[in-house]
Amino acid sequence: MKTISIRELHTHTGLHVRAASREPIVVTDRGETVAVLQAPKMVHMPGRPFPKRDRSAMPVVQTDSGTVISEDRDR
DSSP: OEEEEHHHHHHTHHHHHHHTTTSOEEEEETTEEEEEEOOOOGGGSOSOOOOOOOGGGSOOOOSOHHHHHHHHHHO
Protein backbone atom coordinates (compact mmCIF):
# COMPACT_ATOMS: atom_id res chain seq x y z
CA MET A 1 0.00 0.00 0.00
CA LYS A 2 1.40 3.38 -1.04
CA THR A 3 1.57 6.28 1.45
CA ILE A 4 1.45 9.98 0.52
CA SER A 5 1.16 13.26 2.43
CA ILE A 6 -1.75 15.67 2.13
CA ARG A 7 0.57 18.11 0.37
CA GLU A 8 1.46 15.46 -2.23
CA LEU A 9 -2.25 14.70 -2.68
CA HIS A 10 -3.04 18.39 -3.27
CA THR A 11 -0.17 18.75 -5.72
CA HIS A 12 -1.02 15.69 -7.84
CA THR A 13 -4.67 14.90 -7.05
CA GLY A 14 -5.60 13.46 -10.45
CA LEU A 15 -2.55 11.21 -10.57
CA HIS A 16 -3.20 9.76 -7.12
CA VAL A 17 -6.96 9.32 -7.62
CA ARG A 18 -6.31 7.35 -10.82
CA ALA A 19 -3.63 5.28 -9.05
CA ALA A 20 -6.10 4.53 -6.23
CA SER A 21 -8.20 2.57 -8.73
CA ARG A 22 -5.37 0.03 -8.86
CA GLU A 23 -4.28 -0.05 -5.20
CA PRO A 24 -5.33 1.73 -1.98
CA ILE A 25 -3.33 4.85 -1.06
CA VAL A 26 -2.89 5.99 2.55
CA VAL A 27 -2.96 9.78 3.07
CA THR A 28 -1.06 11.16 6.05
CA ASP A 29 -1.00 14.49 7.87
CA ARG A 30 2.23 15.06 9.79
CA GLY A 31 2.87 11.31 9.82
CA GLU A 32 -0.63 10.34 11.04
CA THR A 33 -3.03 8.46 8.78
CA VAL A 34 -6.07 10.63 7.99
CA ALA A 35 -7.61 8.91 4.95
CA VAL A 36 -7.39 6.02 2.54
CA LEU A 37 -8.07 6.46 -1.18
CA GLN A 38 -9.41 3.35 -2.83
CA ALA A 39 -11.66 2.31 -5.69
CA PRO A 40 -15.36 2.22 -4.77
CA LYS A 41 -17.14 -1.09 -4.45
CA MET A 42 -20.67 -1.50 -5.77
CA VAL A 43 -21.80 -1.96 -2.15
CA HIS A 44 -20.79 1.66 -1.44
CA MET A 45 -22.67 3.04 -4.46
CA PRO A 46 -26.41 3.36 -3.71
CA GLY A 47 -28.90 3.07 -6.53
CA ARG A 48 -28.12 2.18 -10.09
CA PRO A 49 -25.38 3.79 -12.16
CA PHE A 50 -26.53 6.15 -14.91
CA PRO A 51 -26.91 4.34 -18.23
CA LYS A 52 -24.79 5.52 -21.13
CA ARG A 53 -26.79 7.75 -23.44
CA ASP A 54 -27.32 6.44 -26.97
CA ARG A 55 -26.70 9.54 -29.08
CA SER A 56 -27.99 7.85 -32.24
CA ALA A 57 -31.46 7.69 -30.64
CA MET A 58 -31.51 11.44 -29.97
CA PRO A 59 -33.42 13.66 -32.41
CA VAL A 60 -31.43 15.63 -34.96
CA VAL A 61 -32.39 19.31 -35.04
CA GLN A 62 -31.27 21.57 -37.88
CA THR A 63 -31.86 24.79 -35.91
CA ASP A 64 -29.17 26.49 -33.85
CA SER A 65 -29.96 26.14 -30.14
CA GLY A 66 -29.07 29.81 -29.56
CA THR A 67 -31.83 30.84 -31.96
CA VAL A 68 -34.39 28.65 -30.20
CA ILE A 69 -33.43 30.02 -26.80
CA SER A 70 -33.57 33.63 -28.01
CA GLU A 71 -37.01 33.12 -29.56
CA ASP A 72 -38.27 31.52 -26.38
CA ARG A 73 -36.91 34.41 -24.30
CA ASP A 74 -38.54 37.02 -26.56
CA ARG A 75 -42.02 35.56 -26.00
